[in-house]
Amino acid sequence: MTRPLAVALAGLGTVGGGVLRLLRENADIIAGRAGRPIAVTAVSARDRGRDRGFPLAGLRWYEDAEALADDAEADVVVEVIGGAEGKARALVERALSLGKPVVSANKALIAVHGAALAARAEAAGVPLAFEAAVAGGIPVIKVLREGLAANRLSRITGILNGTSNFILTVMRERGREFAEVLAEAQKLGYAEADPSFDIDGIDAAHKLAILAALAFGRPVDFAAVHVEGIRAVSALDIALAGELGYRIKLLGIARRLEGGIEARVHPAMVPAEAPIARVDGVFNAVVAEGDFVGRVMLEGRGAGAGPTASAIVADLIDIARGRATPVWGAANGALDASLPSLGIAAHHGAYYLRLMVVDRPGVIADVTAILRDLGVSLESMLQRGRAPGEAVPVVLVTHETSETAMREAVARIAALDIAVERPALIRIERG
């Protein structure tokens, strides 16, 4: 058998430890699939003294992650430091410049700097792989970049953040409010101490930007993704959605429309019978729609040491086998940089509008008059309970209309003296 593929690993947290463990525990299988053994020979992390629960004997240690790129023996650099800037970016750039293949789990880095990094990788003629950056162990990058490569894809829909999906699932199952479920998730270790990246949709937006670039064959454009998180989702809206036959999910949606590419992350109502509506807890899912293949759905664990390590080592096996694919599926010159990004203001779709209004005569007439004036037609209306003089929820579900009309409607309704709190507006998707 050939000489082992020597890996320099930057980052020894949960994921880095998972990679070390996987390469050791499944060394026989991996060597068979890769055609040669794969072994970590050099590592880098912040604190050398910390007990990480796995042996580091025999591995060359670097204080400075960037210096790993210069390790003379390393054939490949694996970056699991995280963050779009700093050491992660410096290491990846340096490794590519030195002509070393890179495997990264870093969605922020790939979403923000992926176009420039791909140019470096192409110039050096080496792979830059990032299967672990999106949807953990689900091989969605490989499926989009290779498995569905013959298709003109029209739409990607994903549950891309396990923390948000876990919180929404618990809110629905137990009828509880966001803040308390978040606190519980933090105690259980399902949410970070600073949960913003997850619950404000940024993590999902990084992943969606990557998927959209792959699906539509154009340079990655994170800045163009519209992002809303789940902080404003209430237990009441989840319950009302259920009554209407929907579930509320934090979705990432990228569509190829006539005028360009739409990419957005926000809470969305999907029919309860849609396959993606059933993806609960920390699971992730991606639905890809192609002109020949139809709809393909992938589902699995989107995070955690095991699934992430599975994706990273799959990338290493591809590199060991010499299986090369352009970073974004086609050569950088073949990507369509002319496809414009459409802002959320251009969105058209159906909407759920929930008001808390004082229960008195004429309220519904005022609200429906505003919608009529804006050309918004209603599919259904739901009024829960009767409590004269007090606040009651009123739900309006629209037919397809424009985002601009709905935003104007919300502003006008909020200005009425009947509205007790700001109306809730949730986009409806077919899933």
Add this chain to the structure above:
Amino acid sequence: MTRPLAVALAGLGTVGGGVLRLLRENADIIAGRAGRPIAVTAVSARDRGRDRGFPLAGLRWYEDAEALADDAEADVVVEVIGGAEGKARALVERALSLGKPVVSANKALIAVHGAALAARAEAAGVPLAFEAAVAGGIPVIKVLREGLAANRLSRITGILNGTSNFILTVMRERGREFAEVLAEAQKLGYAEADPSFDIDGIDAAHKLAILAALAFGRPVDFAAVHVEGIRAVSALDIALAGELGYRIKLLGIARRLEGGIEARVHPAMVPAEAPIARVDGVFNAVVAEGDFVGRVMLEGRGAGAGPTASAIVADLIDIARGRATPVWGAANGALDASLPSLGIAAHHGAYYLRLMVVDRPGVIADVTAILRDLGVSLESMLQRGRAPGEAVPVVLVTHETSETAMREAVARIAALDIAVERPALIRIERG
């Protein structure tokens, strides 16, 4: 751009036509992903004169499929003739012997002769690809062979035959019997005039044999797959399963157990909330379970011109890019030929046993005594309706027990004078 990859296509039925259409309609995308154009330059089919609805001008025509392999210009041979023997086998063998890469959609050929063909491909140093042979457009071969390659897989569960799944779905939704739904499916074109391959489980068994070989890294062994079809599934059992919280699906299941590999295709009861239970109609799904990745599920269209062409052209793009993978994931010499195949007699699991018995005192006592004597313990029992002196269904759900005990129980119960018809026995799976 480089010279086009020249494809010789054997078979111009639905699938062959789909490949021609896809290569033409998405030529721009395919050339970008493949790094060069891909074009069919030679074809073969039985009847040259037939109008197929697509143009064949400019393509070299061969009366004899096998002769396609010798076409001097062809870089790759695509075989969509079908069948484990005859022209399909001859063509694939000849092409590999001539050192030409082969893409085949032929599950029977790969399941039955896949080990020998892989030896030929390895000797010639050329790819033999068959993404389209299993689950149509779902890239399950690529996912098992590459995407999950770092995992020790323990189990594959699949809905692998769209015709059977369609029939079972309609039976459940409309409460109708097998024979009439089959007749309707034949009229609609969802089932063949001779439906045996689909409804007797053979097609699913071909696919399962292929998946098991890939998942467990051993030579493909179609003969070892236990096969039962759906002819014996009744509307009554589907309804009773529903009452108990289950759905009946034709599943292919391959498991790595301590003593070896178990592979079986049969109707199975799965919990209604299991993701695979919700895969209805002509859709296919595969769940793979790995030690690091956990459970990954893939779902999509398992047949049809579009999805099958999508898979074939994905294989062609891999070949155009020079992305090579050993036929069975690892070199033939690295496969574990020592792993024994376990017969169905060694199976352990839970069972659904439904009897039609004369409704009179002592009947349940007789039946439960038989089960007790065989060491089978019951999880639950369901008796529907009361009709003294007439036949009523009685359902017994067992805890985990052995196949041999259940077969003996069925034989003994059938021998009682209380049993009106042969008991129905359905294995219960966790999905």
